[in-house]
Amino acid sequence: MIFLLSCAPDIRDLDGDGIPDVAIGDSSSEDSSETTDSDDGPAIDTGFDPHITVTDQGEGGYRIDIDSNSGVTYVDFGVPEQTNQLAGWEVSFERYFFRVNGGENGSGGVEGQVVTSQRFGDITSAPGDGWTTDTADSSVFEDWYIYDSVNHVLTARDQVYLIRNPAGEAWKVQVLDYYDDFGNTGFPSLLVTPIPKG
Amino acid sequence: MMVLFPLSASALAEDPPDEKQECSEDDLNCDVVVVTASRTEATQMRADATAPIQVIDRAHIEARGATTLDEALRGLPGVQVTQSHGGAGLSLQGLDANQTLVLIDGRPMAGRVEGTVDLSRIPVADIERIEIMPGPASALYGSEALGGVINIVMRHHRDVPEVEAAAKVGSRRLNDARLSFSGEVGPVSGGISANRSAQDGWDHDLSDEATTGDAVLAWGGRAWTRISPAPAVAVEADGDYQQRDSRGVEISGAGAVFDVRTLQETADAGLGGKVLLGGNSLLRAQLSGAYWRQQYLENQRGSELQDSYEETEDRRIFGNLAWQWFPVRHWVVAGVDFSQEHLDSARLAEGSADRSRVALYAQDDWKIVDSSIVLAISPGGRLDYDTQFGLHGTPHLALRVDPVPSLSLRVTGGQGFRAPEFKELYLAFDHSAYGYELHGNPQLKPERSTGATLDLQWTLAESLQFRGQGWWNEVSNLISPTLTAEGSSSNAAQYQYANIGAAVTRGAMGGVAWIRPGPLAASLDYTFTDARNREDDVLLDGRAPHRVAGSLLYRPLAVLELGGTVEWNSKRPFTLDGTTTWSPGYTWVDAQIAWTFHTGMVVETGAHNLLNARDDDYLGLAPRTFYIGLRTNGSLLREKP
Numbered sequence: 001m002i003f004l005l006s007c008a009p010d011i012r013d014l015d016g017d018g019i020p021d022v023a024i025g026d027s028s029s030e031d032s033s034e035t036t037d038s039d040d041g042p043a044i045d046t047g048f049d050p051h052i053t054v055t056d057q058g059e060g061g062y063r064i065d066i067d068s069n070s071g072v073t074y075v076d077f078g079v080p081e082q083t084n085q086l087a088g089w090e091v092s093f094e095r096y097f098f099r100v101n102g103g104e105n106g107s108g109g110v111e112g113q114v115v116t117s118q119r120f121g122d123i124t125s126a127p128g129d130g131w132t133t134d135t136a137d138s139s140v141f142e143d144w145y146i147y148d149s150v151n152h153v154l155t156a157r158d159q160v161y162l163i164r165n166p167a168g169e170a171w172k173v174q175v176l177d178y179y180d181d182f183g184n185t186g187f188p189s190l191l192v193t194p195i196p197k198g
Numbered sequence: 199m200m201v202l203f204p205l206s207a208s209a210l211a212e213d214p215p216d217e218k219q220e221c222s223e224d225d226l227n228c229d230v231v232v233v234t235a236s237r238t239e240a241t242q243m244r245a246d247a248t249a250p251i252q253v254i255d256r257a258h259i260e261a262r263g264a265t266t267l268d269e270a271l272r273g274l275p276g277v278q279v280t281q282s283h284g285g286a287g288l289s290l291q292g293l294d295a296n297q298t299l300v301l302i303d304g305r306p307m308a309g310r311v312e313g314t315v316d317l318s319r320i321p322v323a324d325i326e327r328i329e330i331m332p333g334p335a336s337a338l339y340g341s342e343a344l345g346g347v348i349n350i351v352m353r354h355h356r357d358v359p360e361v362e363a364a365a366k367v368g369s370r371r372l373n374d375a376r377l378s379f380s381g382e383v384g385p386v387s388g389g390i391s392a393n394r395s396a397q398d399g400w401d402h403d404l405s406d407e408a409t410t411g412d413a414v415l416a417w418g419g420r421a422w423t424r425i426s427p428a429p430a431v432a433v434e435a436d437g438d439y440q441q442r443d444s445r446g447v448e449i450s451g452a453g454a455v456f457d458v459r460t461l462q463e464t465a466d467a468g469l470g471g472k473v474l475l476g477g478n479s480l481l482r483a484q485l486s487g488a489y490w491r492q493q494y495l496e497n498q499r500g501s502e503l504q505d506s507y508e509e510t511e512d513r514r515i516f517g518n519l520a521w522q523w524f525p526v527r528h529w530v531v532a533g534v535d536f537s538q539e540h541l542d543s544a545r546l547a548e549g550s551a552d553r554s555r556v557a558l559y560a561q562d563d564w565k566i567v568d569s570s571i572v573l574a575i576s577p578g579g580r581l582d583y584d585t586q587f588g589l590h591g592t593p594h595l596a597l598r599v600d601p602v603p604s605l606s607l608r609v610t611g612g613q614g615f616r617a618p619e620f621k622e623l624y625l626a627f628d629h630s631a632y633g634y635e636l637h638g639n640p641q642l643k644p645e646r647s648t649g650a651t652l653d654l655q656w657t658l659a660e661s662l663q664f665r666g667q668g669w670w671n672e673v674s675n676l677i678s679p680t681l682t683a684e685g686s687s688s689n690a691a692q693y694q695y696a697n698i699g700a701a702v703t704r705g706a707m708g709g710v711a712w713i714r715p716g717p718l719a720a721s722l723d724y725t726f727t728d729a730r731n732r733e734d735d736v737l738l739d740g741r742a743p744h745r746v747a748g749s750l751l752y753r754p755l756a757v758l759e760l761g762g763t764v765e766w767n768s769k770r771p772f773t774l775d776g777t778t779t780w781s782p783g784y785t786w787v788d789a790q791i792a793w794t795f796h797t798g799m800v801v802e803t804g805a806h807n808l809l810n811a812r813d814d815d816y817l818g819l820a821p822r823t824f825y826i827g828l829r830t831n832g833s834l835l836r837e838k839p
Contacts, residue, residue: 008441011461011493012507022497022505069503096633147633150774151451154633182501183454 054080061193063176068093069186074101077163077171077192090163090171091141095186096154096178098141100163103133109166112140116159125196126162126170144175154178154185162195170197248563248576249596249610250653250667252276252330256353259322261751261761263366263790263804263825265374265395266416267320267328267350272786273763275723275747276332276667276707280740281817285316290332291669292703292729292741293345297616297645301339301349302466303436306537308512309464309490313619319442319462323364323376323393324420326353333651333669334614337578337594340535340557344614344647344673345703353378353389354422354434360389361830366802368825370398388423399446400821402814407455407499410814411821412444430474437467448496454504456496465489479523488514511542529563539620547626547638555617557582561594572600582615586623587643590615608653618642622677622695630690636679639695647673661713665723668706672732676701700732703741719751737771737778740816744768757794761804762787772816784811784819800829 012020051067052075064080066073074089076082083089090110092099101108111131115123134140140161145154156175164170172195180187254270264270268286272279278289287295296313299306307315332346339347359381366374373396380389399413418440425433442462449455470484490512498504520533535557542550561578568574576596583589594612601607618639625638649671656664676699685691709723725745729738737743748764764787769780790804803826810822 007439008443008461008463008491008493011459011495014497020507022495022502022507095630148451152629153451179452179454180501182498182503183450183452184501184503185452 052080052083057191057193059193061191063189063191065180065187065189066093067187068095069184077173077194078169080192090165091173093188096145098139098144098175098188100134100140101165103135105134105139109133110163112161112163114140114143114159114161115172118160120160120172120174120191120193123160123162123172123195126164126172131164145178164197168197170195248574248598248608249331249333250608250651252332254328254330256326259325259328260829261759261790261792262763262788263802263806263827264322265366266318267322267325268317269806270322270325270328271317273747273749273765273788274330275709275721276725277330278742278745278767279317282312282314284310284312284314286318287314288317288348289741290330290345291649291651291671292705292727292738293647293671293673294738296619297342297344297614297647297673299335299339299342299347301347303352303468304349304518305466305468305484305486305516306488306514307464307466307490308488308514308539309462309492310512310619311492316462319416319440319464320350321376321393321395321416321418321440324353324378324391326351332667333610334592334612334647334649334671335594336592336614337580337612338559338561340555340559340580340582340592341615341617341644344616344645344649344671352420352422352436353380354424354436364827364829366825366827366829368397368827369821369823370400372397372823372825374827385426386423388421390419390421392419393417402812402821406449407447408449409446411818412446412458412460414442414444416440416442431471432473433469433471435467435469437465439463439465450504454501455499456504457499459493459495459497461493463489463491477523478525479521481519481521483517483519485517486515488512488516508544509542510545513540514538527565527568530561532558532560534558541620543621545627546620546624548624551620551624553584553586553617553620555582555584570603572598572606574598578612584617586640587617590644604657606653606655609650610653611650612648614647614649615644617644618677618695625695633685634691634693636693637695642677642695643675643697645673645675645677645697647671657713661716663711663713664709665711666706666708668704670704671702673699673701673703675699698733701730701738702732703727703729703738705729709747717753720749722746722748736773739772740770740781742767742770742783757796759792759794760790761792762789770816781813781816784813784817785809786811786819798830802827802829 010020012022014021052073053065055063057063062080064075066075072092072094074084074092076085076088077090078088089101089108091101099105100110100112102110111133113130113132132140143157145156147154156178161173162170163173171192174191175188176191177189178187179185252274259270262270268279271277271288280287280289280295282295288298289295290298296310300315309315329349329351330346335343335347362378364376366372376391376393378389378391381387394417396415397413399409400411402410418438420436420438422436445459447455448458466486466488468484468486470482472480472482474480492510494508496504496506515538517536518533520531523530538554540550540552557580559578559580561576563576564574566573566575578594579592581589581591592613592615596608596610598606598608621638622642623638623640625636627636629635649669651667651669654666675697677695677697678699679693680696680698681691682694683692705725705727707723707725709721711721712718723746727741727743727745729741730736731738745768746766750762752760764785766783766785768783771778771780787808788804788806789808790802792800792802794800806823807820808822811819813819
């Protein structure tokens with residue numbers, strides 16, 4: 001008999017009308033990687049509506065705030081407003097996984113390298129050597145964050161990434177943040193500025 | 199010397215003699231009745247127990263102004279109230295709170311969170327006394343009794359009509375009330391009680407939106423009855439429902455703000471019977487069920503992305519059949535326990551899990567010599583069969599020697615075990631957003647301990663008592679998360695529970711007490727605890743190496759009582775990723791004044807945490823709380839002296 005004695009209301013029902021008011025967010029990631037056609041060309045259907053904000057920083061540079069909380073967002077650094085295009089993307093973002101379109105993670109031939117000896121503003125061109133791409137054992141962005149295991153917080157390392165594609169375009173990239181204004185995880189913000197290929 | 203209440207038919211129909219003697223928890227000579235050490239119906243006085251046992255009686259609980267069980271237990275020698283995600287727990291002999299077995303009337307409780315029964319969810323309104331038996335005691339009680347056993351004995355039988363009431367108000371809008379009725383009509387006695395308590399939360403850091411302590415609203419009720427259709431037969435039944443609703447605000451390291459609510463419900467019901475057989479023996483059977491449900495809601499402010507709701511339900515059935523035999527100088531018990539548990543939780547890989555356990559146990563409490571010199575021995579053992587890990591045996595031996603009437607020496611040795619919890623077995627916790635996943639391990643074996651306790655009491659001039667205790671426990675098969683696969687750019691790190699650890703806890707306690715009769719009772723005890731991991735010699739988290747507990751109860755007039763408790767804890771170690779930090783020490787002080795009217799009413803006022811000790815990181819100590827209340831001193835219907 002006591003197994004029927006649960007008599008408390010559902011605490012998701014905040015106004016007492018018998019209907020749960022708190023919508024529980026689905027944080028599961030569905031990466032179906034299906035392609036669909038759009039006006040801009042074949043697109044990647046990642047199972048969610050990607051949302052980005054691009055803010056002009058002058059001199060061709062911009063800040064990009066990316067929603068990668070519940071899916072993968074593919075970013076073309078040359079046309080950042082146009083996300084999830086099958087062709088032309090340089091880096092994909094899936095929460096804290098940042099992958100370049102090359103090697104193990106893509107066929108786009110994108111390469112990158114980490115620069116720790118120079119500040120973002122001091123880098124004026126891309127070097128001719130030192131480029132790598134993602135492999136099964138390592139990736140260009142593998143150590144972009146510092147993990148605070150007490151507070152479970154990711155903090156971006158103060159270092160610059162250089163990205164280039166086979167078309168001869170190159171960018172310097174710095175990760176600024178990983179959280180939105182409400183403290184939600186999976187919202188990386190990046191500073192991106194094109195640089196001449198060395 | 200030995201006190202054994204005659205085992206007669208009337209003994210079945212009544213509880214042990216109502217001990218009106220008021221005892222402080224520090225008064226080890228205070229002869230309240232205990233049952234935990236023997237697990238029999240024999241009404242054994244505490245001073246005659248072969249194993250050391252500590253008792254907190256009703257008078258002590260009321261003298262401390264406690265509302266919940268954790269408040270009543272704070273400041274006791276040898277007992278450390280801990281705080282974890284699972285709530286308030288009790289650490290005995292330096293072992294974890296999840297290695298202490300908590301029973302209500304000898305029955306296991308449902309609803310452990312992170313392995314801990316939250317003592318703050320247990321109101322003290324209807325508690326008769328609390329018995330604490332330190333040291334491994336799995337030989338009588340089975341799993342979780344590594345550090346010891348806490349048995350909460352509820353109030354049952356009343357032979358006269360009683361109406362009891364109490365009300366209290368205090369800081370942070372504290373309001374607490376309880377009411378009970380009980381009585382006896384012919385062969386039937388019974389009672390009902392109700393309790394309600396509410397208090398605001400608190401916030402030590404006003405710089406953000408998070409609160410430090412939750413606001414709590416708790417209420418519940420209980421009913422019990424006993425029927426004695428024949429002098430040699432008694433049937434008992436009881437039921438209890440409690441609800442505890444706590445609310446607070448939390449903020450994540452990344453700045454996400456959550457309104458957090460936890461609603462817990464517990465329901466317990468029991469049915470038991472006992473019949474007196476010929477030849478000084480008795481047969482007892484009991485069947486009980488316990489249900490626990492927790493709803494946990496995190497409602498994120500400004501966003502829905504991290505809203506979460508988790509419902510957990512735990513159901514336990516417990517049965518016991520025991521034969522007890524009381525020839526001269528022997529208290530023998532042999533019995534069988536059966537338990538079945540079912541847990542529903544979204545965090546389990548399959549969503550739910552079941553386990554059953556059956557156990558045989560036996561113990562003989564034998565007074566070999568019982569005169570001015572006492573020699574007693576109490577061998578016991580238990581064999582558990584668990585559907586998860588199979589057979590597990592635990593022996594126990596207690597020895598008591600009183601070479602002179604004023605000196606008692608007790609030695610106990612035994613083994614304990616803690617069965618892996620469902621979450622340790624079957625957890626599937628995907629925290630890959632933060633770079634890791636934690637999984638249960640169905641192959642886990644129980645944690646095991648082997649330990650010994652030496653207890654000494656020396657009483658001088660009937661009022662001054664010196665006492666000491668030392669213990670040593672070796673614990674193996676400790677269950678901890680262990681890294682099974684490093685994280686990478688595309689995969690989260692994988693952790694799984696495993697039996698990887700070993701630890702030692704050892705310590706000593708020494709103190710002095712001034713015991714009643716007289717207007718004064720006082721005590722002061724020092725405890726040293728050394729608890730460390732055997733693998734790397736790292737100190738175990740949260741154990742204060744040095745601890746002092748003192749109490750004072752002064753009654754200058756028959757109607758006036760002044761009481762106080764002091765607990766000082768040295769700094770406590772916490773180790774993460776190989777780095778040990780020390781939480782500051784703190785001093786906890788409670789004080790109370792109680793004045794009894796000639797009509798039998800008591801007005802009381804006091805304070806908890808008088809020095810406003812704080813430890814927001816690890817203990818969440820409630821700030822200084824003042825209160826004033828009114829309660830009956832016994833029954834409103836009784837004729838007052």
